Amino acid sequence: MSDDDRIAILDLPHRVRKLDAGSYLVREGSLPGVCGVLVDGYAYRQKMTGDGSRQILAVCIPGDAVDLQNIFLDISDHAVQMLTRGTVADIPREPLQQLVLTRPQIGRAVIQLTLVEASILREWVVNVGRRDARERIAHVLCEFAVRLEVRGLTSYDGFELPMTQEQLADATGLTSVHVNRVLKGLEADGLISRRRRHIHFPDWRALQDVGDFSRAYLHLPGGGDGAVLPLREASRHERP
Amino acid sequence: MSDDDRIAILDLPHRVRKLDAGSYLVREGSLPGVCGVLVDGYAYRQKMTGDGSRQILAVCIPGDAVDLQNIFLDISDHAVQMLTRGTVADIPREPLQQLVLTRPQIGRAVIQLTLVEASILREWVVNVGRRDARERIAHVLCEFAVRLEVRGLTSYDGFELPMTQEQLADATGLTSVHVNRVLKGLEADGLISRRRRHIHFPDWRALQDVGDFSRAYLHLPGGGDGAVLPLREASRHERP
DNA sequence: CGTACGTTTGATCTTTCTCAATAATGGTGG
DNA sequence: CCACCATTATTGAGAAAGATCAAACGTACG
Numbered sequence: 001m002s003d004d005d006r007i008a009i010l011d012l013p014h015r016v017r018k019l020d021a022g023s024y025l026v027r028e029g030s031l032p033g034v035c036g037v038l039v040d041g042y043a044y045r046q047k048m049t050g051d052g053s054r055q056i057l058a059v060c061i062p063g064d065a066v067d068l069q070n071i072f073l074d075i076s077d078h079a080v081q082m083l084t085r086g087t088v089a090d091i092p093r094e095p096l097q098q099l100v101l102t103r104p105q106i107g108r109a110v111i112q113l114t115l116v117e118a119s120i121l122r123e124w125v126v127n128v129g130r131r132d133a134r135e136r137i138a139h140v141l142c143e144f145a146v147r148l149e150v151r152g153l154t155s156y157d158g159f160e161l162p163m164t165q166e167q168l169a170d171a172t173g174l175t176s177v178h179v180n181r182v183l184k185g186l187e188a189d190g191l192i193s194r195r196r197r198h199i200h201f202p203d204w205r206a207l208q209d210v211g212d213f214s215r216a217y218l219h220l221p222g223g224g225d226g227a228v229l230p231l232r233e234a235s236r237h238e239r240p
Numbered sequence: 241m242s243d244d245d246r247i248a249i250l251d252l253p254h255r256v257r258k259l260d261a262g263s264y265l266v267r268e269g270s271l272p273g274v275c276g277v278l279v280d281g282y283a284y285r286q287k288m289t290g291d292g293s294r295q296i297l298a299v300c301i302p303g304d305a306v307d308l309q310n311i312f313l314d315i316s317d318h319a320v321q322m323l324t325r326g327t328v329a330d331i332p333r334e335p336l337q338q339l340v341l342t343r344p345q346i347g348r349a350v351i352q353l354t355l356v357e358a359s360i361l362r363e364w365v366v367n368v369g370r371r372d373a374r375e376r377i378a379h380v381l382c383e384f385a386v387r388l389e390v391r392g393l394t395s396y397d398g399f400e401l402p403m404t405q406e407q408l409a410d411a412t413g414l415t416s417v418h419v420n421r422v423l424k425g426l427e428a429d430g431l432i433s434r435r436r437r438h439i440h441f442p443d444w445r446a447l448q449d450v451g452d453f454s455r456a457y458l459h460l461p462g463g464g465d466g467a468v469l470p471l472r473e474a475s476r477h478e479r480p
Numbered sequence: 481c482g483t484a485c486g487t488t489t490g491a492t493c494t495t496t497c498t499c500a501a502t503a504a505t506g507g508t509g510g
Numbered sequence: 511c512c513a514c515c516a517t518t519a520t521t522g523a524g525a526a527a528g529a530t531c532a533a534a535c536g537t538a539c540g
Contacts, residue, residue: 050452055366104341126295128369129413173369212290217317
């Protein structure tokens with residue numbers, strides 16, 4: 001992308017908002033006039049079924065665009081809700097559309113973002129459709145860790161999982177009770193260690209194996225399957 | 241889209257191929273140089289897990305573009321395989337990319353196609369993650385019927401389901417045995433009727449209720465939730 | 481006409497859910 | 511700073527949906 005393109009993006013009008021945990025960025029059925037970008041904090045996409053149960057479709061981390069869908073489609077087919085308190089920069093639809101449609105390199109970048117999101121969603125289907133509870137949880141933890149790592153959001157001793165076990169259940173198609181038991185099982189087997197919501201991976205390789213995790217579907221630059229961008233060494237070893 | 245844009249699309253170089261059932265359009269891990277458009281026949285997207293089970297992610301029907309992903313991403317993260325014998329028109333990557341990036345209206349259209357696919361995928365996650373077997377099957381049948389209907393591919397007495405119960409199982413995260421029992425249950429309750437793979441809906445409204453199906457997520461032109469584009473009357477009534 | 485594939489059925493076994501109760505934790509107002 | 515409250519986490523017992531295993535039955539097709 002050219003400097004010119006970058007400047008055009010930074011020049012986009014926008015409004016920054018602070019949001020509490022639980023507040024909605026987008027409601028299902030609404031027609032948002034802006035595209036939000038998560039500056040700080042975490043959010044999740046969700047859909048409800050007719051009988052009131054919830055399925056979490058994706059977790060948004062700082063730096064993610066929250067409504068790329070809604071720039072080009074009218075009615076939002078799902079809701080986006082803050083997982084934690086945080087900050088969002090809202091960019092109006094029209095000028096962003098203009099940029100995407102008239103600047104080839106920006107268009108390419110936005111399309112790629114959209115496609116990577118779709119790829120993550122496909123893996124999410126596989127996770128929920130064809131893996132057992134233990135694999136599902138391990139997989140979600142791996143995915144989350146790698147995505148955080150790539151953005152530089154992990155610390156030397158793991159990361160803070162920004163969700164309750166109930167939300168983890170809604171992400172994996174399980175119940176919170178079962179999630180709790182599986183987490184305890186993973187911990188008992190030395191695959192994770194926990195202090196409150198803080199998660200640490202004593203044996204990153206083994207956890208990936210349990211979760212049937214391969215980072216290929218994240219389409220990270222540099223490609224490869226773990227060789228190029230492994231979790232940093234420091235986070236792979238137990239602190240005594 | 242302008243006539244000019246339409247002509248540009250039709251002028252795109254392409255090669256038409258006939259394919260047998262089971263042949264691959266795209267393999268996971270490959271770098272396809274073309275974007276296939278299904279002219280005739282059905283295909284499905286799939287991913288395998290480490291232990292060899294398969295998850296079907298989407299069914300492609302005639303008129304669908306099969307590798308929109310692969311125009312802008314390099315390594316394919318999933319496979320696409322023919323469900324039946326059929327015909328595909330392959331369009332080379334480069335000229336298609338050019339068109340999408342330099343012609344705003346074509347760009348918009350392709351982005352919208354991509355986003356609708358993502359929306360369908362989100363509903364697929366909900367289906368597999370949060371609905372029971374009966375709901376899942378009913379939902380898949382509804383979705384398929386509506387998508388066929390919109391393309392004018394259903395007949396007055398239902399449609400031909402182009403997949404085995406095993407494939408239906410892989411689409412819904414169930415086993416083929418259980419799919420069989422659920423299908424029989426739906427039939428016993430008068431929600432569907434079957435002759436071989438031919439499916440007919442004696443009570444379309446009831447089936448939608450069972451499957452918790454609402455067409456909103458398909459983002460069909462005309463919006464609405466069934467009022468605008470209902471299944472045609474003829475297909476809603478039993479033939480004695 | 482036989483073979484391969486798909487469907488159907490039964491019996492049994494697991495995983496996961498449900499319901500229910502208890503314990504921990506963090507935030508809040510006094 | 512402390513007591514209290516609302517969440518969240520944890521645990522147990524029993525129930526249920528769906529998986530697994532195994533076999534028989536059709537049906538299309540070479």
